[in-house]
Amino acid sequence: MIIVSSCLCGINCKYNGKNNLNENILKLVNEGLAVPICPEQLGGLKTPRKPAEIIEENGKLKVVTSEGTDVTKEYIQGGKRACEIAKLVGAKKAILQRRSPSCGLNKIYDGSFSKKLISGNGITVRMLLENGIEVISDEEYNKD
Numbered sequence: 001m002i003i004v005s006s007c008l009c010g011i012n013c014k015y016n017g018k019n020n021l022n023e024n025i026l027k028l029v030n031e032g033l034a035v036p037i038c039p040e041q042l043g044g045l046k047t048p049r050k051p052a053e054i055i056e057e058n059g060k061l062k063v064v065t066s067e068g069t070d071v072t073k074e075y076i077q078g079g080k081r082a083c084e085i086a087k088l089v090g091a092k093k094a095i096l097q098r099r100s101p102s103c104g105l106n107k108i109y110d111g112s113f114s115k116k117l118i119s120g121n122g123i124t125v126r127m128l129l130e131n132g133i134e135v136i137s138d139e140e141y142n143k144d
Contacts, residue, residue, distance in 0.1 A: 001089045002028060003082065005097040006036040008138055013038040017048035020097055022138055028095075035089050039102040039124040042085075043078025045071065054101050054120065055111030063101050063123065066113050075102055079127040086133055094128050098137040105137045 006013045009029050010021040028034035041047060050065035052075070063075045079102065086094065096103035104122035109115065125135050 001091045002034040002093045002095060003037050003086050003089070003091045003133075004028065004034045004095045005100070005103050005138070006038040006041075007097055008095065009036045011036060011038065013041055013047050015040070015047070015049050015051045020138070022142070024142065025095060025138065034095070035085065035091070037082050037085055039075070039078030039082045041078070042081035043071075043074035043076070045074050045078070051113065052101050053109045053111045053113060054122070061123075064111070075123040078102060079124040082124045083127050083131050083133075086128065086131070091133060093134045093136070094125075095136055095138060095141045096122075096125060098139050105135050105140075 004025050007020045008022045008025040010019050010026055012019050029036055050067055052063050052065045052071055055062050063072045064070055100122050102122045102124040105125050107117045108120045108122055110118040128135050
């Protein structure tokens, strides 16, 4: 079983209330091979919501919205719940939306809300990797 970002399945759960439909990933869900998750919603955030990015403050990672609201707790809660779901369904792999502060793999926005990318992983990606779950981005999946 695979877990996938819900937005990739056409579910309107992105911060702006839209989705990132990927027909190939939706096909996995429709064939019963994947389960969609949205860590932000699992953490209690509503849709739509203010965009958020990861920043480093005093050596600690923090997730803040474009208005400066600290949503770190919700992102951590969403990551934990995503890991719980992965364990429940026996997922060994995740296909997640690139650049997201939850689901971004290898590249995330720098916290300045200027669309500048830096090396790093989203909160949920970090937790999944710590739990031994392979993570690839939607971009990597589409190359297969």
